[in-house]
Structures are given as structure tokens and as C-alpha cells.
Amino acid sequence: MERIRIIDSKDHVGEIVQIGGWIANKRSSGKIAFLQLRDGSAFFQGVVVKTEVPEEVFNTAKGLSQETSVIVTGEIREDSRSKFGYEIGIQNIEVVGESNDYPITPKEHGTDFLMDNRHLWLRSSRQHAIMQIRNEIIRATYEFYNSRGFTKIDPPILTSSAPEGTTELFSTDYFGQDAYLSQTGQLYAEAAAMAFGKVFSFGPTFRAEKSKTRRHLTEFWMIEPEMAFVKHEESLQVQEQYVAFLVQSVLDNCDYALDVLGRDKELLKIYTELPFPRISYDDAIKLLNENDFDDITWGDDFGSPHETFIANHFSKPVFITNYPKGIKPFYMPSPEDRDDVVICADLIAPEGYGEIIGGSERAIGYDNMKQRLEENNLSLDEYGWYLDLNKYGPVPHSGFGLGLERAVTWISGIEHIREASPFPRMLHRIYP
Ligand code: 4AD
CATH class of the missing domain: 2.40.50.140 (Nucleic acid-binding proteins)
Incomplete structure (x- = not known):
């Protein structure tokens, strides 16, 4: 049988x-x-x-x-x-x-109880549906990049440097030397792009963020494409095609899971329509100020209510472009006509899900990069290899990072990012 x-x-x-x-x-x-x-x-x-x-x-x-x-x-x-x-x-x-006294009964349970029993909670139909969608997003990611000639490269997880800022690092001892869990694979992806042209990395990243929000994990997976000879505009097109492809793949292959979660599929269909709208950081600040947000002025980073307002204004994923230099990392270049902003964009998901992609064109030029590293107190010993990329045939290049769990949370339409990871790591949560 x-x-x-x-x-x-x-x-x-x-x-x-x-x-x-x-x-x-x-x-x-x-x-x-x-x-x-x-x-x-x-x-x-x-x-x-x-x-x-x-x-x-x-x-x-x-x-x-x-x-x-x-x-x-x-x-x-x-x-x-x-x-x-x-x-x-x-x-x-x-x-x-046999199974005796299974703790998760069909009645309602509190979140802490469910999180303590995450190893069992995973068995529920809701968690099953979310993990099916996560799995589909992973599958579709490989399909998207493999079919477009990208090579997957795996950056190290143990690193000796901290490109996205030193305050959010998990550190460890590496045979007597300080080491950190990777916050991003980007700089390694840049090196690999100079070797293979178009690459993507897809692996775990770590941030010791003290923020206890529905969007933050301390361990999350990031997809980071990096493309040689590609300027910002072309990178934005890859980003929107990728995100629309993810949504379409989930619609095509996770119909049942979307029904279990009660996700509005008509809404998801709208998110596959390209292009996505764009607004400059300058105009986003104006829009907020005109709509009674007095708590933000030019130069500030957006908080979650600001991002939600902007996204609701467009009802689609929206790129916010050209942020102030002061709130973005050292590797983002300025456009020729302005030195107070940088050539970058964040993609904000609709329905209050916040930023799902951060990306930019990358600064190049040996003297330029050396000065940026020095200005940011980044040691030339640690970043010698990265500086090398500017010595041997540097080319314009661009890339971005999509947070897997943020994408899963949004596309699944669930309330909190903790359900988008099988065993989430958050502030005060490392069990089970
Ligand atoms: O904007 P971020 O910090 O960008 C980078 O790390 C770049 N180096 C990426 C690149 O250009 N290669 O993070 C990228 C994305 C965010 O848009 C968000 O989706 C996700 O990573 N992310 C988080 N997801 C869950 N929990 C957190 N604490 C996250 N921090 C960032």
C-alpha cells in the first residue's frame, strides 16, 4: 500500500x-x-x-x-x-x-506562553502557513537571481569589522582577538561582484538592537545582491522586479496558506504592479510636515509612524530616495550636484510594515574611500582589503539588502515579525 x-x-x-x-x-x-x-x-x-x-x-x-x-x-x-x-x-x-497533556490546546494562549513553547507552537496550522510562505520566498529568491545570471556567494558570519555601526554588534572572542557576528554581508558581496559581476548573498545577520518592536529581530536573514557596472536607477528596477516576483510567487504557490491566514489576495495583486512609486527624502519630509507631523525635520531618520503615513499615502511599496548623508553609512556616495544627501533608497512596504529593503550606489575611488573610512573611525588595517577594491579596476556598482522576515511578515499579513522566523531571537528571547 x-x-x-x-x-x-x-x-x-x-x-x-x-x-x-x-x-x-x-x-x-x-x-x-x-x-x-x-x-x-x-x-x-x-x-x-x-x-x-x-x-x-x-x-x-x-x-x-x-x-x-x-x-x-x-x-x-x-x-x-x-x-x-x-x-x-x-x-x-x-x-x-503517545502524547500526554499537550500544552497548546485549541483555546487562546498568551504570546509569552506560545513563545516559550515555540518548538510546539510551530505545529499549528497558522505557523505552518507562515513557514510555507517563508519557504516560497526563499525558493523564489533563488529562482529570481539564478535565472538572471547572479552567482550566490556566502560572506563570512564571523568578522573583524562592523560596517553598519558599532553599537549594534554582538562580539565574541576569536582566539584572543575581538570578532563580531556579521551585521551585513555587503562589503564581501562587493568584493565578490568585482570577481563575478552579479552576485547575491543570502544568510543570517545579527544586530544587537535594543528595540522591542514588531519589526525587529536580533538574528535575521538577509538577501544582498550586488551588481558591478550598475548605477542606482538600474538597481531600483531590479529591486521592484524582485519584490513583485516574490509577491507573485506566493500568490501562485501558496494559495491555501494565504487563505489560512486570511490574507487579502486582491491587495497582494496590486503589489505586483510596476513601477513602484518613488518620493525623495526632501519631499517625504514636506509631505509629513504638511500633514501635521511636527516631530520631524530635515536630517532626522523616519520613525515607524512616519513610514506608515508615507506608505499609506501611496498604498503600494514606495521607494524613499536620497536620504541625508548624516544618517546613512560611510559607503554611500553623494550625487554630483549635492553633498548633503546620498544616492540611496529604502523600500517601504504598505500597510504599516515598514522598511523591507535598504540599498544604495556604492562610493568608489581610492582617496575618496580612504577619507570616508578615516572620517568614520574605521581602521585601515581592518578595511585594507575593502580599500583594495578601489586600487584594482574599481567600477560603479550598486546593491541592496532585503530582510527575509520583514518580507514574510508583510506578504503573510501577520502582526509581528516573531512569527516569521521558526525560532526567533529578540531582545530578552533566546529560548527555545
Ligand atoms: O537597511 P539595512 O541596515 O541595510 C544593510 O544592511 C545594507 N548593508 C544592505 C545592502 O545594501 N547590502 O538592512 C537591510 C534590511 C532592512 O531593510 C530590513 O528589511 C532588514 O534588513 N533588517 C531587519 N530585519 C529584522 N530585524 C532587524 N533588526 C533588521 N534590521 C534590518
């Missing part, structure tokens, strides 16, 4: 099959038991009818507790009443492993 996965039920209608899974929930009367089964691929219903199975099978079904693992045998049938569309008419149940 064939062992199948629930997700493949549509190919086995009318067949007797086996499924290995767990009891997510159960309802039973004297005559019939409905088992909510999950096997990791999907959730569906198993039906055990007293008059159709041996007595001990019905008794086993009635006695199953939440999260008992089982192998069930039965016939796959269409089930037009359920969203999933299929069920199994169970003929036999083999109990594989």
Missing part, C-alpha cells in the same frame, strides 16, 4: 493509502470520530465511522489525545465542505507515539 503525504491527496482519490501524521484535534460522538490530521505537508480530516470499522479501531480513534502520532490507513475522498477539498475515510489506526 502506498504511503502518501496529505498535500498529494488530489492524486489519490478513491485509493486506499497510508499516512503518517499527528492528531491536531479531534471531535467524536457515539457513532463517528472526526480526526484533524497533520503530516507536515498539510492538514485535513480523517473520518472514522463506528459501523464501518472493527470495534477496537473506533475505540482507538475515540481515545486519541492531541499530538499522538499515528499511521492511518484509509480511502482518500473529495470533501467539498472543507477548504482543503479532501479527507480520508479511515479503516485502521496504528498508534506510533
Whole structure:
């Protein structure tokens, strides 16, 4: 007899099959038991009818507790009443492993309790849906860059330098030398772009951010493309095509997960329409000031209410371009006609989800870069290799970083970034 996965039920209608899974929930009367089964691929219903199975099978079904693992045998049938569309008419149940007093019951639980039980919470249908969307975004990322001739490179995670600012670093001891967990792979991606033309990195990054918000993790995954001979304008086009591709891929391949989460798919479709609107930092400040935001003036970074207002104004992902030099890192160049701003953009997601991409053109020129490093108190010993890139055939280049969990949170339409990571790391949270 064939062992199948629930997700493949549509190919086995009318067949007797086996499924290995767990009891997510159960309802039973004297005559019939409905088992909510999950096997990791999907959730569906198993039906055990007293008059159709041996007595001990019905008794086993009635006695199953939440999260008992089982192998069930039965016939796959269409089930037009359920969203999933299929069920199994169970003929036999083999109990594989017992489960007693499972802590997460179908009733409501507080967030702290669920986070303490994250290793179990992951089993719920909601978490399953979110992780399916995360997985699709990862898959689509590889498809997007591989099909466009990018080479994936893996920057180191242990580094001796801190390009995005020293206050948010996790440090460790590296055989007697200070080392840091990487905040970004960008500088290494730049070196690799000079070797391979178009590259992307995709790996974990770490920031010791003390902010306890619904958008911040201390460990998150970042996708960082870097492109040689590419100026800012072309980079913005890659960014919007990439983000639209992610949304379209989730719409195409995660329909069920989006339904489980109650995500508005019509809204998501709007986010695949290009181009995305753009507004300069200067105009964004004007827009805010004209709309009664008195708490921000030119030179300040945006807070979350500001980003939300700007995004709502456009109802689509929006690029905010040319931020003041003072609030951006050392590697961003200024345009020829102004030295108070830099050639960069952040992409702000709609619906209050905040920044999902930060990117820029990169400064080049040996003397220029040396001066920038010195002005930012970055040691020429540590950054000698990076400075080298300006010695041997420097070219204009641009790149950006998309935060995976921010993208997952937004596209899934969930409230908080903690659910976008299987085992989130946040301020005061490193268990489980
Ligand atoms: O804007 P950021 O800091 O840019 C960089 O690190 C550049 N070096 C990227 C590059 O040009 N290669 O971060 C990029 C993105 C943000 O837009 C956000 O999506 C995500 O990383 N991010 C976070 N996600 C979750 N938790 C945090 N604490 C994050 N900080 C940044």
C-alpha cells in the first residue's frame, strides 16, 4: 500500500493509502470520530465511522489525545465542505507515539506562553502557513537571481569589522582577538561582484538592537545582491522586479496558506504592479510636515509612524530616495550636484510594515574611500582589503539588502515579525 503525504491527496482519490501524521484535534460522538490530521505537508480530516470499522479501531480513534502520532490507513475522498477539498475515510489506526497533556490546546494562549513553547507552537496550522510562505520566498529568491545570471556567494558570519555601526554588534572572542557576528554581508558581496559581476548573498545577520518592536529581530536573514557596472536607477528596477516576483510567487504557490491566514489576495495583486512609486527624502519630509507631523525635520531618520503615513499615502511599496548623508553609512556616495544627501533608497512596504529593503550606489575611488573610512573611525588595517577594491579596476556598482522576515511578515499579513522566523531571537528571547 502506498504511503502518501496529505498535500498529494488530489492524486489519490478513491485509493486506499497510508499516512503518517499527528492528531491536531479531534471531535467524536457515539457513532463517528472526526480526526484533524497533520503530516507536515498539510492538514485535513480523517473520518472514522463506528459501523464501518472493527470495534477496537473506533475505540482507538475515540481515545486519541492531541499530538499522538499515528499511521492511518484509509480511502482518500473529495470533501467539498472543507477548504482543503479532501479527507480520508479511515479503516485502521496504528498508534506510533503517545502524547500526554499537550500544552497548546485549541483555546487562546498568551504570546509569552506560545513563545516559550515555540518548538510546539510551530505545529499549528497558522505557523505552518507562515513557514510555507517563508519557504516560497526563499525558493523564489533563488529562482529570481539564478535565472538572471547572479552567482550566490556566502560572506563570512564571523568578522573583524562592523560596517553598519558599532553599537549594534554582538562580539565574541576569536582566539584572543575581538570578532563580531556579521551585521551585513555587503562589503564581501562587493568584493565578490568585482570577481563575478552579479552576485547575491543570502544568510543570517545579527544586530544587537535594543528595540522591542514588531519589526525587529536580533538574528535575521538577509538577501544582498550586488551588481558591478550598475548605477542606482538600474538597481531600483531590479529591486521592484524582485519584490513583485516574490509577491507573485506566493500568490501562485501558496494559495491555501494565504487563505489560512486570511490574507487579502486582491491587495497582494496590486503589489505586483510596476513601477513602484518613488518620493525623495526632501519631499517625504514636506509631505509629513504638511500633514501635521511636527516631530520631524530635515536630517532626522523616519520613525515607524512616519513610514506608515508615507506608505499609506501611496498604498503600494514606495521607494524613499536620497536620504541625508548624516544618517546613512560611510559607503554611500553623494550625487554630483549635492553633498548633503546620498544616492540611496529604502523600500517601504504598505500597510504599516515598514522598511523591507535598504540599498544604495556604492562610493568608489581610492582617496575618496580612504577619507570616508578615516572620517568614520574605521581602521585601515581592518578595511585594507575593502580599500583594495578601489586600487584594482574599481567600477560603479550598486546593491541592496532585503530582510527575509520583514518580507514574510508583510506578504503573510501577520502582526509581528516573531512569527516569521521558526525560532526567533529578540531582545530578552533566546529560548527555545
Ligand atoms: O537597511 P539595512 O541596515 O541595510 C544593510 O544592511 C545594507 N548593508 C544592505 C545592502 O545594501 N547590502 O538592512 C537591510 C534590511 C532592512 O531593510 C530590513 O528589511 C532588514 O534588513 N533588517 C531587519 N530585519 C529584522 N530585524 C532587524 N533588526 C533588521 N534590521 C534590518
